[in-house]
Amino acid sequence: xxxxxxxxxxxxxxxxxxxxxxxxxxxxxxxxxxxxxxxxxxxxxxxxxxxxxxxxxxxxxxxxxxxxxxxxxxxxxxxxxxxxxxxxxxxxxxxxxxxxxxxxxxxxxxxxxxxxxxxxxxxxxxxxxxxxxxxxxxxxxxxxxxxxxxxxxxxxxxxxxxxxxxxxxxxxxxxxxxxxxxxxxxxxxxx
Amino acid sequence: xxxxxxxxxxxxxxxxxxxxxxxxxxxxxxxxxxxxxxxxxxxxxxxxxxxxxxxxxxxxxxxxxxxxxxxxxxxxxxxxxxxxxxxxxxxxxxxxxxxxxxxxxxxxxxxxxxxxxxxxxxxxxxxxxxxxxxxxxxxxxxxxxxxxxxxxxxxxxx
Numbered sequence: 001x002x003x004x005x006x007x008x009x010x011x012x013x014x015x016x017x018x019x020x021x022x023x024x025x026x027x028x029x030x031x032x033x034x035x036x037x038x039x040x041x042x043x044x045x046x047x048x049x050x051x052x053x054x055x056x057x058x059x060x061x062x063x064x065x066x067x068x069x070x071x072x073x074x075x076x077x078x079x080x081x082x083x084x085x086x087x088x089x090x091x092x093x094x095x096x097x098x099x100x101x102x103x104x105x106x107x108x109x110x111x112x113x114x115x116x117x118x119x120x121x122x123x124x125x126x127x128x129x130x131x132x133x134x135x136x137x138x139x140x141x142x143x144x145x146x147x148x149x150x151x152x153x154x155x156x157x158x159x160x161x162x163x164x165x166x167x168x169x170x171x172x173x174x175x176x177x178x179x180x181x182x183x184x185x186x187x188x189x190x191x
Numbered sequence: 192x193x194x195x196x197x198x199x200x201x202x203x204x205x206x207x208x209x210x211x212x213x214x215x216x217x218x219x220x221x222x223x224x225x226x227x228x229x230x231x232x233x234x235x236x237x238x239x240x241x242x243x244x245x246x247x248x249x250x251x252x253x254x255x256x257x258x259x260x261x262x263x264x265x266x267x268x269x270x271x272x273x274x275x276x277x278x279x280x281x282x283x284x285x286x287x288x289x290x291x292x293x294x295x296x297x298x299x300x301x302x303x304x305x306x307x308x309x310x311x312x313x314x315x316x317x318x319x320x321x322x323x324x325x326x327x328x329x330x331x332x333x334x335x336x337x338x339x340x341x342x343x344x345x346x347x348x349x
Contacts, residue, residue, distance in 0.1 A: 024267050031262060035255055043246045043254075056254055059246075063258040070267050132240040151241040154213060157206050172202040173194060176230065179205065183233040 012036075016079040024070055031070075035063055038080070042087050044152035048136050048144075049091045062090045081163070084153075135185035143178035150175065205230050212238045295341045302333035 012033060019037075022030035039059070046058045066086055073082055136144055149155045149163070161171040194202070204221070208231050211218045220231045246254070306329040 026267050028259070028262060028266065031266070032255070032259065035258060039251055039254070040245045043251075044241060044244050047244050056250060060254045060257045063254070064261045064265075067258065067262055067267070068265055128236050129240040129243055132237060147237065150209060150213065151237050152244075156210070169199070169202065172206040173198070175209070176198070176202045176205050179230050179233050179237075182237070183229060186233070 017075060020070070020073060020075065020079050023067075024073070031067060034079070038083055039063075041080070041153045042083065045084075045087050045148055046091065048133055048148065048152065050094055054094070058090060058094055062087050065090060080153075131186050132182075135182050138185045139178065139181055142174065143181050146171070146175050146178050147182065201227050201230070205234065209234050209238075291341065295337050299334055299337055302337070303330050306330050306333070 014030075014033065016034070016037075019030040019034050023034060042062055043055070043059050046062070047055050050058050062083075066083055069086070073079070136147065139147070146160060146164075149160045150157070155163070157171050157175070158168055160166075161168045164171065166174070201224075204227060208218055208220075212235055220235070221227045
């Protein structure tokens with residue numbers, strides 16, 4: 001039986017639960033498909049949380065941690081929720097490992113230099129991206145989270161509301177307040 | 192603190208604006224309401240920044256290479272209990288293979304002995320038609336089956 005599952009066709013459209021089950025049984029392609037599916041979400045979250053030079057390493061660590069603890073994933077929650085929790089935990093671990101004052105220094109000096117080498121962003125967007133990252137890090141956890149859920153993960157407001165156990169109205173209100181706080185952090189004038 | 196009707200309107204309009212921006216549209220920014228227009232500009236800027244912050248193909252490949260390399264060493268399939276591991280828990284793979292080899296050897300001897308000791312199984316006893324002796328076929332068949340079983344149990348897992 002296991003053998004049949006292991007050789008089952010893995011398609012890009014396969015559900016998360018099927019891919020997880022196959023990956024738990026050792027199917028490499030299934031895990032590879034999950035990686036492709038969730039890399040943008042994990043990468044964007046990491047990129048808005050840690051200095052640019054550590055983004056690849058932290059992202060890699062997250063997927064390796066996911067791979068190692070895949071067997072313990074029982075499917076009680078959605079895989080995306082499980083991976084999001086793992087991502088947040090790994091980012092917290094990153095900060096625990098790092099000396100906070102050193103971290104601040106890295107952020108200020110290193111960020112722009114690290115980003116300049118990317119070559120995939122126009123200068124205006126690059127400046128905007130740096131400004132957004134800095135402002136995001138100054139926001140409260142709730143504000144950061146709702147912005148990340150909407151823009152990094154592309155979740156709809158009703159999905160965010162369900163995820164946070166809030167009403168849709170409360171979610172939209174939180175979003176507006178988060179945007180206002182971000183705008184203030186970015187030094188944009190109150191219109 | 193309960194929100195005013197004015198704030199609730201802004202919540203709705205900003206959320207709707209964000210939905211359109213995230214889906215790739217470029218909706219007009221409200222110009223009659225200065226406060227809302229400012230928030231919309233920030234939302235549009237956020238979308239631009241986040242769209243440009245995904246991994247490029249080279250980075251995605253590099254990260255994946257590291258992850259999949261680890262998969263070969265510590266992936267869920269690696270270290271899955273084989274038949275022999277369940278039979279001989281805690282024994283090294285080499286020892287298990289040696290034991291499996293001895294077991295196959297002993298089984299082969301038993302098959303040969305059984306073939307020889309069976310009634311009419313003496314060497315040189317040919318069938319009535321003068322063809323291949325039955326014990327020879329039994330021995331060859333038994334050995335082939337055992338070799339097949341041995342190969343199947345020790346085949347590579349991938």
